[in-house]
Amino acid sequence: MDQALPENIAVIGPGLIGGSLLLGLRQRHPAASIRAWVRRSEAVSELQKIDPAIAASTDLKTVVAGAGLIVLCTPVASMPAIAKQLATMPLEPGCIITDAGSVKSPVVTALEGIFSKTSASFIGSHPMAGSERSGISASRAKLFDGSVCILTPTLFTSDKALAITRKFWSLLGCRILEMQPEEHDRKIARISHLPHLAAIAVTLAALRRDKSAADCAGNGFRDVTRIASGDPELWTGIISQNRAEIISALKDAHDITGDLLAIISSEDDSALLRLLQEARSLRNVAGPV
């Protein structure tokens, strides 16, 4: 189904992701009316400086009035509260609402329920783009270029909502994958949330006893631990929303670390070599570095 992208798009809560959406939209959909809802009034003038054509406001009702597409970019845990507010407002008939959160199953369940009583329809999105930096000042129009965006349509998702959401993320440079919310959360626990926790564990184990080891750091350490500089509040929220899958992934990593310890302690270098070879061939599945 070919669907034109709405001419009126609202971004709710522009930090790194939402800010980059705004910049990308201004470049690639310049005819559209782009609005942004911000929590702090100072952020209105920050956005004005970045691009005066973005209509920023702290008044949610004004921002979403007439919008054919609303993209929620707030932390995952605050999405149900924002959605409940939106559901009480006069939304554009047939308005499509999506998000950019790192966890899908609880968000999709909650927001599908909330919007089922309105003429708007919700579909979950998760662009696999980000940075250890946060906030609108870290935004880049090209943040999404070449990254995967996972859409999590359900039995309740309309063809129109799926087509427009696909078009939206494609315009921003994403390759689209589709899967169920539960499959998303299972895979993302392992491919995104686990690496984040590993970066935390490596940073603590590397530097807690002796910070001066940081003087010796090369690119290996910097790359492995880069995301440990991410926003602690944001990540505590993400982890709490995908607890069961993260525990399962982290248990596997803990067991494998235990295996490595046993193998290295017993000087079984051929077993160590086999593990390293297995990891290399699995890592190469994930494509060029």
Place this chain on the structure above:
Amino acid sequence: MDQALPENIAVIGPGLIGGSLLLGLRQRHPAASIRAWVRRSEAVSELQKIDPAIAASTDLKTVVAGAGLIVLCTPVASMPAIAKQLATMPLEPGCIITDAGSVKSPVVTALEGIFSKTSASFIGSHPMAGSERSGISASRAKLFDGSVCILTPTLFTSDKALAITRKFWSLLGCRILEMQPEEHDRKIARISHLPHLAAIAVTLAALRRDKSAADCAGNGFRDVTRIASGDPELWTGIISQNRAEIISALKDAHDITGDLLAIISSEDDSALLRLLQEARSLRNVAGPV
């Protein structure tokens, strides 16, 4: 002490590190005679194609004859055997021998002993530069630019050897740190060897059960696991040479992963937040990402 860099430098075993040394020397010390010892005869013509001014040979004696500086770039485990060969050869009087290996204490102990019976003197070096790629084809003249190079002089190191080795790595773009071999191995176990093992553990935990999760990978996964594509033989050798310090670092990481599991399982989000905050401030000690 101001010491001129020797005009005659030999690189033993040019893979990624040695090849990058050769390229860097050709750019920054173009008047010098640069020689390379290669194991395979095909590598002689590979090097000829890269730069015909590099005198490459499979004959170690020819390569090191007259060299004022010899840099060993073979895997750590093979260094004592190469050093024993060198010690039987007619070396330039006062010749300085250094290396580029990732482990220092066993190498320094063995090679200082071997060369103590010659007029050559050994000093350990470890440039904190590398890549998940290996081999001479991955070499870059600028590989060392801006990286740290750790020198590990001992009571037996002459001022001249230290001054020339400092000058050598500085010429290639390194910042120089100096510490004892044991301190190097303790710090590098945590800042380099542990991140490598963590990349292995994350790759296995992320993809062993379901390779298709790799389709969802973003930059976080790619950065954390990039070095898991490194050469398994090379890394098995490194780990076996720094076993005790790596076990100590890996035990800490294993314990921290256990703490994370307990905290996430018990839904203690304020404890999780504190750990994430601690990791962020420690990570930021390691400088810009």
